[in-house]
Amino acid sequence: MPRPVFNIEKCKACEMCIQACPKKLLELSGSFNKKGYSIVHCNDDNSCIGCTLCARMCPDAVIEIYK
Template sequence: MPRPVFFQERCKGCELCTVACPKKIVVMSSQFNNKGYNFSTCIDDGKCIGCALCAKTCPDTVIEIYK
């Protein structure tokens, strides 16, 4: 089963990954990272289909998909 991993400290909150996710399970956290940005996270790893569109869209290599 695919599993997305988010490196939250790298995230700058651009939200491109949230738009790219076809399952709409990538969202912005209400918390902040050490840089002061809301970071992206997955709300339901079990629904991830492993398409990696979120990771491909991310300009800061915040997301990796493990299959």
């Protein structure tokens, strides 16, 4: 199963990945990284289809999709 992996320290919570996900699996977690930005996470790894839209939309290359 594909799953997104986030480099949480690089995330700036721009939410572009959240908007790009066709399955609406990404959301802000409520946790924060060292810079004070809210962290994005996948709310259901098993439903990820591995389309990579989230990773392609991220301006800071925070997301990698592992298959």
